[in-house]
Amino acid sequence: MxxxxxxxxxxxxxxxxxxxxxxxxxxxxxxxxxxxxxxxxxxxxxxxxxxxxxxxxxxxxxRPNIKRGCMSQEEEDLIIRMHKLLGNRWSLIAGRLPGRTDNEVKNYWNTHLNKKLCRSGKRKGIEFDDESGRQEQEQGENDDDEYNKKLRQFCDSHQPICNATEDQLLDINEVEENKEKIMRYSTSDHSSWKYEMERGGGMVFPGDYNHDATFVFDDEPFVTYLDSFLLFEALEMQSIMHGHSTT
DNA sequence: AACGCCTCCAACCGCAGGATG
DNA sequence: CCATCCTGCGGTTGGAGGCGT
CATH class of the missing domain: 1.10.10.60 (Homeodomain-like)
Incomplete structure (x- = not known):
């Protein structure tokens, strides 16, 4: 009725x-x-x-803060990499692209990137512009089901907050001030991550890159640089795959 | 100018999962 | 538990506009 x-x-x-x-x-x-x-x-x-x-x-x-218009090269690269890692998890991918929606990412993939990659002949022939990309590509070629399964579990349990408000993002000056300290975290254990998280600010990996991708996790630090995500991912994956925290 | 084809993207659909009573 | 409602997600569709003939 x-x-x-x-x-x-x-x-x-x-x-x-x-x-x-x-x-x-x-x-x-x-x-x-x-x-x-x-x-x-x-x-x-x-x-x-x-x-x-x-x-x-x-x-x-x-919605406020929606970014419209052409995707930047950095955004495009990130989509390609994330899609390689996650498949058609558009909302997750979009969560790493501030101001972009899952629908937009999905459309962009279907209309531009998919075609582009098909034209280039082969998916695995994606040209990466740095070492991490190449390593990831090699890793991808050696993917097995277990790896993918664990990666998905990881991503599912680290849902990004898609639309961080500006005050949730660390000021770039703060990043610069804490540059040295933050850099140490990339090789430190999870207690450091936790400290930064509890401090309430999240975390940004500094670097000489100009990637504007923002990562905000509800229970993990956030990262504003594209390759930092891969670093973060690598560290986490290492701990997941080997069953211990990174050192 | 008119037509047909193609591309792109906004919007819709169906399903799954969480919340609630 | 179960039913219902609401929300979010990914796949798909439809139409507007561009382009070639």
Missing amino acids: EDNKREKNNNQAKRGLWKPEEDLILKNYVETHGEGNWAAVSENSGLMRGGKSCRLRWKNYL
């Missing part, structure tokens, strides 16, 4: 592209009442849209 009613409502729901005035209504509503309870949003806002449609529109288009 209730389902029939709901289905009827869904059938009546407006579909297709959103108009600017609809965007405005949704934006105003969410800014006033906050996110969540999307069914109520569609009912109370006066929008003749389904809750899912409202949620999607907000998440993929109207």
